[in-house]
Amino acid sequence: xxxxxxxxxxxxxxxxxxxxxxxxxxxxxxxxxxxxxxxxxxxxxxxxxxxxxxxxxxxxxxxxxxxxxxxxxxxxxxxxxxxxxxxxxxxxxxxxxxxxxxxxxxxxxxxxxxxxxxxxxxxxxxxxxxxxxxxxxxxxxxxxxxxxxxxxxxxxxxxxxxxxxxxxxxxxxxxxxxxxxxxxxxxxxxxxxxxxxxxxxxxxxxxxxxxxxxxxxxxxxxxxxxxxxxxxxxxxxxxxxxxxxxxxxxxxxxxxxxxxxxxxxxxxxxxxxxxxxxxxxxxxxxxxxxxxxxxxxxxxxxxxxxxxxxxxxxxxxxxxxxxxxxxxxxxxxxxxxxxxxxxxxxxxxxxxxxxxxxxxxxxxxxxxxxxxxxxxxxxxxxxxxxxxxxxxxxxxxxxxxxxxxxxxxxxxxxxxxxxxxxxxxxxxxxxxxxxxxxxxxxxxxxxxxxxxxxxxxxxxxxxxxxxxxxxxx
Amino acid sequence: xxxxxxxxxxxxxxxxxxxxxxxxxxxxxxxxxxxxxxxxxxxxxxxxxxxxxxxxxxxxxxxxxxxxxxxxxxxxxxxxxxxxxxxxxxxxxxxxxxxxxxxxxxxxxxxxxxxxxxxxxxxxxxxxxxxxxxxxxxxxxxxxxxxxxxxxxxxxxxxxxxxxxxxxxxxxxxxxxxxxxxxxxxxxxxxxxxxxxxxxxxxxxxxxxxxxxxxxxxxxxxxxxxxxxxxxxxxxxxxxxxxxxxxxxxxxxxxxxxxxxxxxxxxxxxxxxxxxxxxxxxxxxxxxxxxxxxxxxxxxxxxxxxxxxxxxxxxxxxxxxxxxxxxxxxxxxxxxxxxxxxxxxxxxxxxxxxxxxxxxxxxxxxxxxxxxxxxxxxxxxxxxxxxxxxxxxxxxxxxxxxxxxxxxxxxxxxxxxxxxxxxxxxxxxxxxxxxxxxxxxxxxxxxxxxxxxxxxxxxxxxxxxxxxxxxxx
Numbered sequence: 040x041x042x043x044x045x046x047x048x049x050x051x052x053x054x055x056x057x058x059x060x061x062x063x064x065x066x067x068x069x070x071x072x073x074x075x076x077x078x079x080x081x082x083x084x085x086x087x088x089x090x091x092x093x094x095x096x097x098x099x100x101x102x103x104x105x106x107x108x109x110x111x112x113x114x115x116x117x118x119x120x121x122x123x124x125x126x127x128x129x130x131x132x133x134x135x136x137x138x139x140x141x142x143x144x145x146x147x148x149x150x151x152x153x154x155x156x157x158x159x160x161x162x163x164x165x166x167x168x169x170x171x172x173x174x175x176x177x178x179x180x181x182x183x184x185x186x187x188x189x190x191x192x193x194x195x196x197x198x199x200x201x202x203x204x205x206x207x208x209x210x211x212x213x214x215x216x217x218x219x220x221x222x223x224x225x226x227x228x229x230x231x232x233x234x235x236x237x238x239x240x241x242x243x244x245x246x247x248x249x250x251x252x253x254x255x256x257x258x259x260x261x262x263x264x265x266x267x268x269x270x271x272x273x274x275x276x277x278x279x280x281x282x283x284x285x286x287x288x289x290x291x292x293x294x295x296x297x298x299x300x301x302x303x304x305x306x307x308x309x310x311x312x313x314x315x316x317x318x319x320x321x322x323x324x325x326x327x328x329x330x331x332x333x334x335x336x337x338x339x340x341x342x343x344x345x346x347x348x349x350x351x352x353x354x355x356x357x358x359x360x361x362x363x364x365x366x367x368x369x370x371x372x373x374x375x376x377x378x379x380x381x382x383x384x385x386x387x388x389x390x391x392x393x394x395x396x397x398x399x400x401x402x403x404x405x406x407x408x409x410x411x412x413x414x415x416x417x418x419x420x421x422x423x424x425x426x427x428x429x430x431x432x433x434x435x436x437x438x439x440x441x442x443x444x445x446x447x448x449x450x451x452x453x454x455x456x457x458x459x460x461x462x463x464x465x466x467x468x469x470x471x472x473x474x475x476x477x478x479x480x481x482x483x484x485x486x487x488x489x490x491x492x493x494x495x496x497x498x499x500x501x502x503x504x505x506x507x508x509x510x511x512x
Numbered sequence: 513x514x515x516x517x518x519x520x521x522x523x524x525x526x527x528x529x530x531x532x533x534x535x536x537x538x539x540x541x542x543x544x545x546x547x548x549x550x551x552x553x554x555x556x557x558x559x560x561x562x563x564x565x566x567x568x569x570x571x572x573x574x575x576x577x578x579x580x581x582x583x584x585x586x587x588x589x590x591x592x593x594x595x596x597x598x599x600x601x602x603x604x605x606x607x608x609x610x611x612x613x614x615x616x617x618x619x620x621x622x623x624x625x626x627x628x629x630x631x632x633x634x635x636x637x638x639x640x641x642x643x644x645x646x647x648x649x650x651x652x653x654x655x656x657x658x659x660x661x662x663x664x665x666x667x668x669x670x671x672x673x674x675x676x677x678x679x680x681x682x683x684x685x686x687x688x689x690x691x692x693x694x695x696x697x698x699x700x701x702x703x704x705x706x707x708x709x710x711x712x713x714x715x716x717x718x719x720x721x722x723x724x725x726x727x728x729x730x731x732x733x734x735x736x737x738x739x740x741x742x743x744x745x746x747x748x749x750x751x752x753x754x755x756x757x758x759x760x761x762x763x764x765x766x767x768x769x770x771x772x773x774x775x776x777x778x779x780x781x782x783x784x785x786x787x788x789x790x791x792x793x794x795x796x797x798x799x800x801x802x803x804x805x806x807x808x809x810x811x812x813x814x815x816x817x818x819x820x821x822x823x824x825x826x827x828x829x830x831x832x833x834x835x836x837x838x839x840x841x842x843x844x845x846x847x848x849x850x851x852x853x854x855x856x857x858x859x860x861x862x863x864x865x866x867x868x869x870x871x872x873x874x875x876x877x878x879x880x881x882x883x884x885x886x887x888x889x890x891x892x893x894x895x896x897x898x899x900x901x902x903x904x905x906x907x908x909x910x911x912x913x914x915x916x917x918x919x920x921x922x923x924x925x926x927x928x929x930x931x932x933x934x935x936x937x938x939x940x941x942x943x944x945x946x947x948x949x950x951x952x953x954x955x956x957x958x959x960x961x962x963x964x965x966x967x968x969x970x971x972x973x974x975x976x977x978x979x980x981x982x983x984x985x
Contacts (some may be wrong), residue, residue: 053921103856345613359831448526452537
């Protein structure tokens with residue numbers, strides 16, 4: 040929190056406007072660039088403290104094409120959805136400013152006040168998760184500005200006396216009963232637990248002019264000092280040892296009859312286990328080309344109806360996706376209602392193909408392990424099971440499958456020159472996979488490495504693994 | 513409907529797969545092109561008729577990267593949302609195929625069966641609206657394929673006897689009580705009212721192999737014969753007469769004190785009227801540059817809190833938006849919960865800037881008037897008020913304002929060389945505006961032309977007009 044420690048001075052309004060617009064244009068110039076920046080502004084506060092007026096005034100001082108204001112329906116924080124999921128669609132693209140009225144802090148306050156379902160310890164857990172999430176946004180070039188508009192009890196009551204009845208009704212809809220001193224005090228006590236942090240600005244809502252300028256000048260400073268993030272990684276990278284199974288993924292061949300019998304037994308069991316919610320299930324497949332991801336997925340969904348699951352086939356990101364944090368396109372693919380979601384490739388592309396091909400800088404992919412762990416843990420904490428597979432194929436078997444694809448007209452589309460070229464980077468991919476296992480195998484979401492030179496054995500093993508992890512949940 | 517009139521033959525599966533993939537790649541090639549195509553497949557039918565299996569099989573025959581399957585929560589058709597709004601986010605981009613299980617037909621059947629709120633006449637109105645909406649999609653290069661998977665009563669009962677209990681529960685969730693012969697008959701009677709149309713395919717779900725192939729071959733035919741839409745317009749264009757007010761938008765000057773007094777009186781009235789839902793309000797502003805759209809909007813929201821409204825400042829479309837029907841980006845900007853949405857420029861860009869600058873072909877912009885009328889009427893039928901303003905400025909006053917902007921540092925961003933260049937097309941824009949008034953002024957959503965050489969008079973007039981139209985609603 041910082042208020043009085045800064046000396047605050049009113050600026051000439053036209054000068055302030057010009058400075059804001061210039062700063063916006065500088066931000067705008069970062070669009071489409073590596074590390075292009077954006078700004079998200081979380082607006083919170085006591086009712087009638089003037090946050091609405093301050094935002095309206097800001098919008099008049101800036102170029103409104105590059106500033107969006109959103110006020111979404113308040114969300115009740117619950118067990119089935121993380122606090123950030125309702126807001127990911129509002130994460131601004133590079134060069135943009137997004138002002139959010141409804142946000143995770145207002146949801147936390149409201150849920151705590153209205154449901155009584157969040158105790159002190161849980162409140163702290165939420166706060167810590169929010170700080171961490173915001174740090175991840177910042178690391179991905181979305182700066183986060185947090186402002187609390189405050190108002191003393193007496194002034195609030197005076198303002199409530201003065202407003203129009205039609206307006207009054209609206210304020211009631213959007214908040215608590217602000218006539219209740221006890222509730223007011225509780226809100227103050229609760230919000231102090233986060234506004235005490237250094238990165239919150241508390242604005243006194245008593246003086247209108249001062250209030251609007253303080254808010255706008257704060258945004259201006261943020262625009263001017265959007266942090267530059269390191270492109271180079273710190274220190275030396277400690278390469279993990281490549282698991283033996285990846286080096287030599289040979290395995291016994293399953294007999295066809297035995298395989299068929301096993302499959303017949305396992306398919307309905309897997310379907311039943313996947314269905315037995317309430318929970319979300321994410322199944323995720325990584326591995327070299329032709330390792331058998333598609334075939335494995337086909338066996339998993341054998342006894343399911345396509346209305347029960349969704350398969351996400353992940354390719355290169357689109358341009359508008361590149362304008363946002365790299366996890367953003369996955370955030371928006373997840374649902375929250377007893378969903379079965381299967382990823383044919385996934386967010387691990389950041390530490391696999393993007394690392395190996397140099398699409399992500401070392402600082403970016405090295406940071407990504409923790410970001411991914413936090414992302415997955417956050418989902419796991421909200422009734423999601425994540426089952427991760429690496430399909431390990433040998434270089435010889437891959438070559439054989441590539442050739443078979445080339446010889447089969449309706450499979451030829453699966454193989455390109457690039458696939459052959461990627462084989463030259465085989466060892467780099469194995470190294471990347473090894474680091475990924477070491478850093479993102481967690482207790483609740485471990486990596487399962489499956490040797491796939493024999494497809495049938497692999498498929499049975501995958502089904503058994505799914506059953507095991509689901510039953511342990 | 514067409515079933516027996518076609519001679520249907522099973523194809524070799526590999527050949528079918530190859531043909532589908534090749535057709536997909538041809539579709540794919542249209543991406544990013546003018547008139548690039550996409551395909552939406554609406555899957556409906558009796559439970560257990562095998563629509564799930566058929567879609568799953570299709571997905572295995574095609575290149576799955578370019579085919580998405582969505583099964584959204586069923587929607588109850590109601591008064592506050594058009595039937596198409598829940599589905600606009602699933603409209604496929606060019607080059608893509610989207611298979612929709614939940615869709616407007618399943619919603620119509622479900623709502624009719626479960627709520628009893630839709631009588632025969634309303635059912636027909638919905639059907640007609642759906643046909644028209646689909647035609648608009650087709651005209652905008654999204655082909656629509658509609659399939660009904662059918663199953664006789666006896667076979668359905670036999671299949672229900674055989675399925676696994678865990679599956680049974682799932683089927684119940686997703687449908688009616690399929691053990692009830694009366695309900696089965698009602699569904700059949702209702703669905704015949706739309707499946708009798710020529711563009712429906714009815715597939716007999718009794719024979720699995722036949723069923724899957726018939727479905728896939730139908731998609732193949734659709735991919736091969738995606739219609740080519742005319743780029744040239746038919747016949748001669750009848751230019752509307754330019755209204756006198758646009759030629760000479762002079763007006764009396766308001767006295768400053770009178771203006772302020774009026775504004776003070778009107779602002780709270782407008783705020784109150786805008787708030788008095790339940791309804792959505794769309795305020796929409798078009799006009800030459802510097803005609804005063806921003807200033808007018810500022811006065812409208814004066815007494816509102818930014819959480820009560822949203823301002824959409826519309827610029828050139830993004831690339832991913834160009835890959836879809838031109839109305840798509842506006843569909844997704846609308847909300848459905850007592851929203852006040854203000855458009856600073858709008859979908860009328862299609863018949864203004866896109867017409868004048870040649871971004872839309874004559875066939876496209878000439879078709880757009882009807883499309884826009886249908887779009888607006890559809891919203892109006894679902895508790896939305898649309899208030900449309902054209903701000904008419906004289907060429908001399910515009911030049912004066914441009915110069916003033918250039919002389920004011922914090923307003924300079926509003927003026928570019930392009931703005932000066934656009935003045936050369938002044939008459940073309942007036943002609944486009946005249947045609948727009950003539951063709952899109954409807955009884956419930958008329959155009960209001962406001963002379964804006966005197967800003968103050970204009971602002972007062974705008975506020976009065978809003979009040980009048982809202983009170984008439």
